[in-house]
Amino acid sequence: MIFQKPLLPYLLMIGLTIAVSCAPIKSTTLEAIKIAVIADIHLSNVYGQLKDNDYMGLKNVENGKYAHIRTMESQLHSTRIFNENYFAFLSAMDNVVDRNIKYVILPGDFSDDGQPIHIRALKEILDHYTTTYGIKFFLITGNHDVVQPFNRRDGKTDFLGADGKAQPIMSQPGMYTSKQNKEHPVVISSDLQNLGYEEITRFLGDYGFFPKKEYLYWGTPFSEYNYENYSFHKAEQTADLTKRSHSIPPYGLPIPDISYLVEPVEGLWLLALDANTYTQKEKQGGDPSRQEYPNTGLGLNNLLKDKKYLLDWVCKVADNAKKMGKTLIAFSHYPMVEFNDGASPEMEELLVGSKMQLKRVPDKRVAQLFAQAGLKLHLGGHMHLNDTGVAVSDEGNTLFNIQTPSLAAYKPAFKILTLKEGGFAEVETIVMDSVPKYKEFFGLYHQEYTFLEHMKEGRIWNKEVLSSQNYGEFMEWHLKELVRLRFLPDEWPADFKDFLVGLSGKELLLLSMDNTSLPLHMVLKNLRDNPDKIKELSNSVKEKTRKIQAVTTHFEEWSGYDLLLDLYRLRSADRLALKDIGAQRTKQYRLIIDSILNNPSFQGKDDPIKRKMYLLASIFNKFLNGAPSDHFQLNLNSGTIISLKQPIYENE
Incomplete structure (x- = not known):
């Protein structure tokens, strides 16, 4: 992979989940610290290679490279794009470098669906910016990173193949049968499986999931040591995933929980909350190899029911942060406060279908309980939208919930959190309108459009998408087509x-x-x-x-x-x-x-x-x-x- 630093004035960073403790921020140690938050990257390795199949992908005659990209048809029916966000992430990281920001948090959905081919690309990118620029990354997983807690077969039917046809790629044989004349024969590669907790943390363990000697402190909800008697050796002994798990009903199966607390620099505590929750379903008469553990996708709502120990841990951590004068920043993948500016009741009555994803709105109790725990500022991902929510607990504690946009959706932007003297925090949203190479695959999309026209598939995407003059305009077209092709037909009373x-x-x-x-x-x-x-x-x-x-x-x-x-x-x-x-x-x-x-x-x-x-x-x-x-x-x-x-x- 070649990293080429573009000359761009913009920075990008997307939504995490950040919470700041009720202790006043101490300017003596943290006055100049800036933290970039990049959430919902949904990275796909567009120029990756399958490790166990000779299929090279689709050749782009404009540069001679072979690409694994999804169809424009699939992009414009999804709440995110799959391909161009690869270039947006590289451009965002170059902007982080230009701003001399040394701390970057990725609060989940950093990959397409936790596939090996994409996780390898993410690791290579993070390794590059770590070794070259000294940036420290801290990650937590979202529902698209650990789709299920253990490896699971999967694949995609909508990769773009030769002559504009779709190219299915599956992780195992027998999962899919291609549609004659419309799709190429199925390619088989284990690189398209969904990885579980063990494999994801093995790839990305250097980025917060495990202790390092350079950290001043590192712990988990299951740690038995405390700040006063901490040692790297003790942290190492308790970091294995077998010692970081909880049970889920109905069978009491232990599921890893990769939440962690780290102090990367004196006075700053980063609290990563693994808010993914799973259910257990048996298939085919109890065959263990056919077990399914679907991610509920409900985040913090289910956390109160299935991971209440995390809330207890947050209370303990926030209390310790206050006593020790630490600035506590917590992050997870999911929002803590209603993100529709109070319009959720009206949306529930008016809309149909998915109702603008109303099921993802957190219960009011979530904000109440985390505010009581001592959290004041929370930046959330998951929703691919920009919003500030404010919740006040019965005790009068205020919790700010900052939803950050995704690089892969309208409007592509990021948040920068700057901690200031006197308990102030400045939040900036930097829009990414310009991304080098965002047109790299447009010639291939023209082939796809021609094929769809020939097949007379009915409503197809608007070719004007390919006339976009910059990345911001391209993402605006993505929203326009998403509204026309999906949202209006599905979410509104006819x-x-x-x-x-x-x-x-x-x-x-x-x-x-x-x-x-x-x-x-x-x-x-x-x-x-x-x-x-x-x-x-x-x-x-x-x-x-x-x-x-x-x-x-x-x-x-x-x-x-x-x-x-x-x-x-x-x-x-x-x-x-x-x-x-x-x-x-x-x-x-x-x-x-x-x-x-x-x-x-x-x-x-x-x-x-x-x-x-x-x-x-x-x-x-x-x-x-x-x-x-x-x-x-x-x-x-x-x-x-x-x-x-x-x-x-x-x-x-």
Whole structure:
């Protein structure tokens, strides 16, 4: 693997889980420490080689290299891309170097699905930046890194093969039968299996999972020594995974827990929480070789039930950090606080299907209990979105939850945590719009598109994706196509979606002013059948539009479809999306939203469409009015937050 440092001014870093103890930060030892957090990398080894098969991958005639990449079709139906994020990670690490940041935390989903071919690539990259630049990495696993606690057969059917066809690669024979004329014959390689805890930590053990002599302290929830009588020898003796396990029902099977506490520099404690939880299922009459241990993917919700000892350990660690004057930073893969700006109830009522992954919203008890444990700042991954959540416990303790975006989704960015004197913490979000080599596979995608056109597969992805001028634009196209191909068909009630996407912005504005008891579809029909009525209503709202420096014709430049797309922009990127939406469009949205929310005719439940419109306005309003999430400062002693970002428009 060749590492080439690009000349880029941007840095990237994605979401982990960080929590800071209630002890005031001591500037005497930690005043200048910056920590880069890169979560949800989902790294695929696009130029890797299979260790046990001669299949080299797909040749890219533009550079002569053979690549193992997934189809654009699969990328645009997934909540993450699989290929270009490889280059984004290398570019992010070069930005870390440029900023002279020496601590990097990867809080899970650092790999595609914990396959050997991808884990080897990650190790090579981490080794390079460690030996060349002296960067210290600290990792914890996510649901995509240890899919199940033990090795498990797996594979992917959607690698891109010659002539634009899909190329299935499976870890064992008999797992999949190729579709004639649409896919190439199956390639078999054990490099596509999912690795379990033992193998993942064997590959990546140098990055926090095991003690090192250079660490001032290293321990686990199962350690019997304490800070006062610590020695490297004692840590080594208890670091083996056989001594770091817990049992899961119904059979009491011991499952590793790779949580750890490390002090890499005097005064700084990093607490890595393995929040993965698993269930046990028997297959084929109890055959041990056919056992399944699926990851629940629910993170901290299940932790309270299946790993309560971790919460007890966090309480103990936070208490010790306070007594010893240590700055405690905890990280895990999952969020601790609701990340929808309080809109989860409305989303539950309005949406269908996966409901914007509402099942991943942590229970309120999670925030309450971790706040009581002494944690004040938590940065979470898993969700591929940017958000700041604030929770206050019954005792008055404030917990900030900072969700960081993924390099593999809109909007690609990272967080930098800077610890400051007096208990202040500055959080920066650095957007990665520019990534070298992000177009490296575009020629191969053209072949795929031509094949899909020939096969007449129905709705296929928009070829304009390949006209992206930078990585940021490419990731915006990823969201656009994800909304069109997956989210709108799967997450919205069909009647409401069809009604809304067919509206112009002007019609939405006029409908929002309706104060009759008529069903909204009848109001719309009356408007469309009566141009004079449209003119009359347009004149009546002139004063309101004038206040936002707009006229009603400006509302004709967009549709209900655009509003839904921008809702997903906000849901994914929060304040980072405002630049893409635009100040004037945002003001127009606010005018319509305020009109609906303050209109009594929308507050009943007799008309299903009006009710859904009210819920949509409420969700949009909450997304627009969340806590600062771009560049801000936290006072960890008082529990207050202030924005350090220049507003994009007045009253933002």
